[in-house]
Amino acid sequence: MLQDIRENAQGTIGKIIIGLLVIVFAVWGIDAIIGGFSSEPEVATVNDQPITEQDYLRAVQLEKQRRLAQMENADPSMLNEDQIRKDVLEQMVREATLKQDAEAQGLQLSDADIDALITQMPQFQDDGKFNADRFVATVRNMGMGVGEFRGMLRKQYVVNQIRAGIGQSGMATEANATELLQIQNQTRDFRVLTIPASAVVDNVSVTDEDIKAYYQDHTDQFMQPEQVDAAYIALSVGALADTVDVSDDEVKAAYEQKKSSLVQEERRAAHILINDGPDAEDTIKTIQKRLADGESFGDLAKEYSIDTATADKGGELGYAGRGVYDQDFENALFGLKEGEVSGPVKTQFGVHLIKLEDIRRKDAPSLDEMKDQLRAEIAGKKAAEKFAEVRSKLADSAYAADDLATPAKEMGLEVREVKNITRDGGPAPFDHPGLVRQLFSDDVLNGGYNTELVDVGDNLAVVARVRDHREERQRSLDEVSADIRDRLTLEKTREALASRADSVIASLKDGKSVEGDWASYSDQGRNGADIPTPVVQTVFSLGRPEAGQPVYGKAVADDEARVVELTKVTPGKVDKDSEDYKRLYDFLARLEGQREYTAYQQYLRDQAQVERN
Structure with a gap:
């Protein structure tokens, strides 16, 4: 058979086949052949343009990573996979409509534009220069190829x-900005009468019948949820560090290594700062000549320096260590000898001449002073390096054991206990949802097994087991009667306070005088620091007084009620040249622009032909 194939391939039929392949390759390329046998699966099409399964799955994965990063304790089991997939697909559909619209408007980037964008991205640079190896490695860590990344960048841009x-393009009107600022800066004149709870205490009583009736009407509020008491072992770097031996030689070696860096040096500097303009070089030369002629650096600072905070003090900056000044300034300062003046130093602020006035040093602490700190640092470092290994051993030991005492003894750890944990969690570490789910799993709750070792934080792992399990039950009236009495007393006190406040307001509206300790306020804004927040909220929720007639309101709390009498409303002053006005105007413009963009995006989405596969 092989001989027949060889002969046919060299004959007329073979030549015809080869000729056809050459024509296909020349006209359509090799994709015409490969594409004929395989095509990438699609999850949807938007106006006949595909969203491929590969792009979709990558977007889903990236969205999962983003949501996990937002969690305080990242737990993949807390993610709603179906919702994520739905959200991602909808977002990709919207992005596709925007991309298609951009292409229709001719908004496209050339390959050269993409190259320029990539080379300017800081994450792909070393010392301010583009690093191709870093670029490729970063893109691969994202799970993408270079071509895919370029395509994504093109689309996003x-x-x-x-x-x-x-x-x-969003536009705000001056009238809207002015009106809002007038409202924001508005002031009000009012007075307040406080009614304490003690004034209505005689009107508040709670009987046994009230308690019983409340209990019967709200039995669902007095269910004791399912609970467990749990024992647990916590493995942390800190706990592990307590078990690590650190020799005196290690402490001494660490001290010698750190000693030089522990010497603190501060330098007292003065400077003359001038603008970095076309005359800067001439000005610097003039100052340097006058310094060489014996004039005082401080006098020249007063004459030339544009640093208004230090010029009158002769340019004095005081003492400072490293890490305080601009890097170029610092390098120049720490390269000077005492009394020496630097050459011109350019920073973002301008051009400096720097004089080193004085140097003061503080010697490193002694070994005795630092040994405890160094020992703890070394132990912590050793524990961190050892953590993964010990964690693995603990996981194996706890899995094989039918208690926690055995693995705790093996690892030199303490067994602790937490009571009254519900399915909603409990005190740390049982505020971690993953650990709580493990604790209430059938194997652990009913089978008597230990949980798996769960990472509840950075370098903190916990294994637990159930000590006692209590099913949900109805709490008796005797158990909750005291709580009900307190609750009803509070409710009735609030009702009595509200009723008393209403009576006061009714008397005031009838023109009667109400005696009491009234507190008066004039020209008070919304941010009155000395006024309780409920009062401010009440005052600024009231309508304007008409025809000189006050407007009344009340603010009722658990322990007091306040009656508010509003007498005057003064519109806020608006300065259209102020920063407040400009910020508000810009904010309203951005808000309108965002609204228009959202509407435009929704329009494109509504017009798109979307088919899901």
Whole structure:
């Protein structure tokens, strides 16, 4: 058979086949052959353009990582996979409509534009220069190829162009900004009468019948949830460090290594700062000549320096160590000898001449002073390096044991206990949802097993077991009667206070005088620091007084009620040249731009033909 194939391949039929392949490759490329046998699966099409399964799954994975990063304790089991997939697909559909719209408007980036964007990204640079190896490694760590990343960047950039274009086109009206600022800066005149709970205590009583009736009407509020008492072992770097031996030689070696860096040096500097303009070089030369002629650095600082905070003090900056000044300034200062003046030093603030006035040093602490700190640092470092190994041993030991005492003894750890843990959690470490789910799993709750070792924080792992399990039950009236009495007393006190406040307001509206300790306030704004928040909220929720007639309101709390009499409302002053006005105007414009962009995006989405596979 092989001989027949060889002969046919060299004959007329073979030549015809080869000729056809050459024509296909030349006209359509090799993708015409490969694509004929395979095509990438699609999850949807948007206006006949595909969303591939590969792109979709990658987007889903990235969204999972983003949501996990937002969790205080990252737990993949807390993610709603179905919702994530739904959200991601909808987002990809919207992005596709925006990309198509951008292409229709001619908003596209060339390959050269993409190259320029990539080379300017800080995450791909070393010392301010593009590093191709870092770029490739970063992209691969994202689970993407270079071509895919370039495609994603191209899409995001043009979409952002549309977003920015529409967002920046938002317009705010001066009338809206003025009106809002007038409301924001509005002041009010009012007075307040406080009614304490003691004034209504005689009107508040709770009987046994009231308690019984409340209990019968709210039995669902007095269910004791299912609970467990749990024992647990916590493995942490800190706990592990307590078991680590650190020799005196190690402490001494660490001290010698750190000693030089522990010497603190501060330098007292003065400077002359001038603008970095076309005359800067001439000005610097003039100052340097006058210094060489014996004039005082401080006098020249007063004459030339544009640093208004230090010029009158002769340019004095005081003592400072490293890490305080701009890097170029610091390098120049710490390269000077005492009394020496630097050459011109350029920073973002301008051009400096720096004089080193004095140097003071503080010697490193002694070994005796630092040994406890160094020992703890060394132990912590050793524990961190050892943590993964010990964690693995603890996981194996706890899995094989039918208690926690055995693995705790093996690892030199303490067995602790927490009571009254519900399915909603309990005190730390049982505030971690993953650990709580493990604790209430059938194997642990009913089978008597230990939980798996659960990472509840950075370098903190916990294994637990149930000590006692209590099913949900109805609490008796005797158990909860005291709580009910307190609750009803509070409710009735609030009702009595509200009723007393209403009576006061009714008397005031009838023109009667109400005696009491009234507190008066004039021209008070919304941020009155000395006024209780409930009072401010009440005052600024009332309508304007008409025809000189006050407007009344009340603020009722558990322990007091306040009657508010509003007498005057003064519109806030608006300065259209102020920073407050400009910020508000810009904010309203951005808000309108965002609204227009959202509406435009929804329009494109509504017009799109979307088919899900």
